[in-house]
Amino acid sequence: DARVTQTPRHKVTEMGQEVTMRCQPILGHNTVFWYRQTMMQGLELLAYFRNRAPLDDSGMPKDRFSAEMPDATLATLKIQPSEPRDSAVYFCASGYRGYPYEQYFGPGTRLTVT
Amino acid sequence: AQTVTQSQPEMSVQEAETVTLSCTYDTSENNYYLFWYKQPPSRQMILVIRQEAYKQQNATENRFSVNFQKAAKSFSLKISDSQLGDTAMYFCAFERIRTGNTPLVFGKGTRLSVIA
Numbered sequence A: 001d002a003r004v005t006q007t008p009r010h011k012v013t014e015m016g017q018e019v020t021m022r023c024q025p026i027l028g029h030n031t032v033f034w035y036r037q038t039m040m041q042g043l044e045l046l047a048y049f050r051n052r053a054p055l056d057d058s059g060m061p062k063d064r065f066s067a068e069m070p071d072a073t074l075a076t077l078k079i080q081p082s083e084p085r086d087s088a089v090y091f092c093a094s095g096y097r098g099y100p101y102e103q104y105f106g107p108g109t110r111l112t113v114t
Numbered sequence B: 001a002q003t004v005t006q007s008q009p010e011m012s013v014q015e016a017e018t019v020t021l022s023c024t025y026d027t028s029e030n031n032y033y034l035f036w037y038k039q040p041p042s043r044q045m046i047l048v049i050r051q052e053a054y055k056q057q058n059a060t061e062n063r064f065s066v067n068f069q070k071a072a073k074s075f076s077l078k079i080s081d082s083q084l085g086d087t088a089m090y091f092c093a094f095e096r097i098r099t100g101n102t103p104l105v106f107g108k109g110t111r112l113s114v115i116a
Helices: none
Strands: A005-007 A010-013 A019-024 A031-038 A042-050 A053-056 A065-071 A074-079 A088-095 A103-105 A109-113 B003-005 B010-014 B019-021 B024-026 B032-039 B046-052 B064-069 B074-079 B088-096 B110-115
Touching (some): A005 A088, B010 B019, B019 B110, B046 B064
Parallel strands (some): B010 B110
Antiparallel strands (some): A042 A053, B032 B088
């Protein structure tokens, strides 16, 4: 049963620390998304990649967030320095290039910045 | 830009009854997908049902069905024979049709409680 995996599942850190979240998309999927879920904003797109190339990162605060795909099996989202307002659940999702264009979500990383 | 609106922040339904969750959206696109996702307390996002805008027939998946009104830009979810396991947040989502996946635009969600 192919699944998107994310690590860590939970992260508690102090303000100012670097946070790295990792995502392993489903093998063969060529599109990877990062979404953030907060009570106030709901689910919103941070960035996405196709064939490892970034297509849109307009949802990310550029001064502190960065997203990369070092290879086809790994996507990373980094926050440096972290702030309390970054506390949220971060989801990775991957998609296949063909119909029906469904996105498969990972279990999410719950980040708490104190 | 696309927007998705879910006007019911919370709903409740008795077990075995039927409930309908509302969703409206705004877009200038003619072809697109609409989805309902379920998010139980585990936080996992689970696809419930999908509708292609070019299909007139409403999608159904077992106890779940949609009422898709393209002209009205309305996409409601009906859950029949509600079960305790249906208790969750439900999100309506929109996706443009391009070559390959495009980002989902989500509504704010409806919290559904199924009462025994």
